[in-house]
Amino acid sequence: MLTLEACGPYGSPGNLILGWDSSAVNIYTAPSGGTALTQFVTPFHGFNGTNLYVEGVVPGASMLSWVYSEQTNCVDHICITVVKDEFQRDGDCSGFDDTLNPPWLMVPVNATNTALVLIYPANAADYVNFLSRDTGTATVAPLTADTSPEIVYLTGVSHGDTTIQSRLSSLNYECAALNVAVKARIDKTIAIHAITEENDDVQVIPLGQGQPNQTCITSGTNGILNSVTNGDDVVVGSTITTGPNGICETSASGDDVQVITVGKGKANATCVTKGANSFRDTIPAGDDVVTGDDIHTGADGVCNTMANAINLVPTTCPTAAQLQSYLNDTIWGRQANVYFTVIRSDHTLNFDLDRDGKLDDPYEGPPGTPKVPLQWDEVNAVRTVRDTSVDYNIFYVGSYEYPIGLTDSPDVFTQGTAPGCNSVENHTAHEVGHLLGIRYESLDMKDVMYQAGLPANPCRVVKRDWDTVNPP
Numbered sequence: 056m057l058t059l060e061a062c063g064p065y066g067s068p069g070n071l072i073l074g075w076d077s078s079a080v081n082i083y084t085a086p087s088g089g090t091a092l093t094q095f096v097t098p099f100h101g102f103n104g105t106n107l108y109v110e111g112v113v114p115g116a117s118m119l120s121w122v123y124s125e126q127t128n129c130v131d132h133i134c135i136t137v138v139k140d141e142f143q144r145d146g147d148c149s150g151f152d153d154t155l156n157p158p159w160l161m162v163p164v165n166a167t168n169t170a171l172v173l174i175y176p177a178n179a180a181d182y183v184n185f186l187s188r189d190t191g192t193a194t195v196a197p198l199t200a201d202t203s204p205e206i207v208y209l210t211g212v213s214h215g216d217t218t219i220q221s222r223l224s225s226l227n228y229e230c231a232a233l234n235v236a237v238k239a240r241i242d243k244t245i246a247i248h249a250i251t252e253e254n255d256d257v258q259v260i261p262l263g264q265g266q267p268n269q270t271c272i273t274s275g276t277n278g279i280l281n282s283v284t285n286g287d288d289v290v291v292g293s294t295i296t297t298g299p300n301g302i303c304e305t306s307a308s309g310d311d312v313q314v315i316t317v318g319k320g321k322a323n324a325t326c327v328t329k330g331a332n333s334f335r336d337t338i339p340a341g342d343d344v345v346t347g348d349d350i351h352t353g354a355d356g357v358c359n360t361m362a363n364a365i366n367l368v369p370t371t372c373p374t375a376a377q378l379q380s381y382l383n384d385t386i387w388g389r390q391a392n393v394y395f396t397v398i399r400s401d402h403t404l405n406f407d408l409d410r411d412g413k414l415d416d417p418y419e420g421p422p423g424t425p426k427v428p429l430q431w432d433e434v435n436a437v438r439t440v441r442d443t444s445v446d447y448n449i450f451y452v453g454s455y456e457y458p459i460g461l462t463d464s465p466d467v468f469t470q471g472t473a474p475g476c477n478s479v480e481n482h483t484a485h486e487v488g489h490l491l492g493i494r495y496e497s498l499d500m501k502d503v504m505y506q507a508g509l510p511a512n513p514c515r516v517v518k519r520d521w522d523t524v525n526p527p
Contacts, residue, residue, distance in 0.1 A: 265301025265320015275310025
């Protein structure tokens with residue numbers, strides 16, 4: 056409030072004029088509402104003083120002039136300092152939600168979080184005080200600023216919400232507010248597992264060959280073998296066999312009988328068989344055919360199939376220490392007061408039941424094609440090694456069908472990350488959010504719950520998130 060007064064002889068002529076920079080301040084005749092004045096001119100005669108109300112437009116110092124028109128050297132200069140305070144985050148991933156107005160800060164019970172207060176102009180910092188509306192919920196320090204930006208320390212006292220205000224010391228006026236959500240600590244346990252797909256089929260016939268030493272040509276009615284061997288074919292009595300490579304390379308002469316066509320081997324010979332895991336891991340190639348747990352040569356008698364004997368090992372499984380640190384120090388502990396103990400145990404098993412080299416999503420196949428009926432067999436095969444002593448299990452595989460993972464509480468199945476996307480720890484933190492009850496995806500690229508993986512590893516937890524995982 057600005058109080059204007061003027062003293063002089065009764066009946067003095069002229070006007071009293073208040074001048075100001077309207078780009079810096081607005082002047083009103085009432086404390087709230089109304090329209091800003093464009094000028095203030097009043098006759099000196101009969102003026103008994105008035106109250107006006109000043110609103111800052113931009114922070115900084117501004118000069119008002121109170122002038123008597125008949126005596127221009129009769130002027131008062133009134134210095135107005137417009138102060139603006141603004142609460143801001145003290146670093147990224149700090150539990151500060153500036154998507155709301157006023158912003159919010161998550162503070163743990165019996166612990167401290169920080170925020171910055173920017174004070175404009177900076178030389179007004181000494182006039183700014185800080186106040187907690189409910190010191191039984193949270194306290195603030197310092198109580199008076201002395202610089203800009205000022206770091207304020209918010210300490211949680213009890214679970215609940217309150218507001219921190221910045222005020223001008225000389226006025227009972229709120230310059231800025233910061234809402235504070237004080238959260239009690241929640242502890243959870245996670246077991247992570249690197250799941251290796253076991254492939255141990257046996258190559259019975261080398262690739263591109265046939266079953267060795269099979270009858271290729273026999274003598275005809277004259278009982279004499281008239282044909283001359285070619286390649287590695289071998290004469291055995293009155294016959295010619297395919298030799299070590301199993302391919303008939305000799306053409307029958309005279310009345311000899313061609314048992315196996317030149318360039319082919321014996322059909323229906325075992326080419327690949329299952330290994331010790333008692334599961335055929337190989338898909339047949341060429342004209343080879345599946346017979347029980349084996350793959351046999353087809354009509355050409357040549358083994359066209361390479362046995363799948365290479366395990367699929369996940370390459371993006373974090374260490375327990377790496378994941379625990381990220382979840383606690385960056386995401387859910389730091390910003391929601393939900394902390395995790397992470398352990399790791401790895402397993403080798405047969406889950407790739409359709410032999411496509413991926414863990415199948417029960418609901419969708421690429422590119423998002425719904426599956427009818429749902430296909431849970433492979434996921435359930437992985438679930439056989441879950442640790443029942445913990446709250447959540449996270450299984451990392453070499454490749455997931457679509458898109459890169461599934462959260463089916465209390466479990467996560469994932470390939471960990473994808474080329475050009477976020478880190479495995481950031482991706483896992485997103486999925487942990489779903490384990491904790493978040494059923495939505497964020498559309499803001501700053502949020503850990505953003506709908507897609509980004510190389511920037513978005514880490515912000517907003518109020519909606521922390522209230523979901525750690526309810527008020």
